[in-house]
Ligand SMILES: Nc1ncnc2c1ncn2[C@@H]1O[C@H](COP(=O)(O)OP(=O)(O)OP(=O)(O)O)[C@@H](O)[C@H]1O
């Protein structure tokens with residue numbers, strides 16, 4: 576469970592300060608699929624990096640599975656991150672000139688998994704995202720959607736409980752974006768992973784079960800979406 580309370584993040588920029596987060600509170604249960612929306616600069620990525628244990632808040636509380644993480648040092652944060660969190664970004668962030676398989680194996684190397692197991696688990700993750708036939712392709716030999724699938728395979732290869740995605744469809748055309756949402760939905764359904772994704776696109780957001788909206792670092796709405804769009808189904812205009 577993710578529980579944040581009165582989270583703030585203040586960046587000092589010379590004389591002035593930027594309140595990127597300004598008192599955000601919510602709870603996300605294990606296994607939820609949530610979208611975070613809000614205009615540019617509203618604090619979405621800041622929130623994701625705190626939830627993902629990449630950064631700590633300036634004040635407020637963050638409890639992850641009953642452990643307080645708001646005051647952890649970098650070593651302990653990295654440990655929690657490595658065990659619990661998988662990240663997906665808008666620009667895929669894959670290593671260039673490095674095969675899909677090697678990209679997906681990286682987190683396993685950091686986790687100290689042995690060679691043979693690394694190959695097996697990375698292969699399995701690539702098969703899971705539908706790329707079992709593309710394991711030796713480098714990112715520049717793959718389409719955008721395929722590159723994002725590699726990035727998702729890399730994010731799930733350690734079987735994290737929480738998958739965080741910051742604008743995962745932002746660099747893709749709408750059809751490919753829907754395919755990626757289909758993949759997130761099926762991961763969420765099959766593995767019970769908590770999925771939290773940031774999007775500007777309300778159509779993308781409506782593929783999730785809950786939509787949290789941010790404005791100026793504050794939560795301005797937090798609503799259940801009782802009928803998430805099924806990505807595999809034909810598009811219905813509202
Ligand atoms: N490292 C930093 N140093 C100083 N200010 C920062 C830093 N990171 C973010 N900010 C500021 O904090 C605010 C929130 O930024 P954030 O990146 O979280 O917004 P966002 O909602 O993700 O925007 P976008 O949709 O453009 O990605 C912005 O005003 C931004 O300029």
Ligand SMILES: [Mg+2]
Nearest residue numbers: 619620621741
């Ligand atoms: Mg952002």
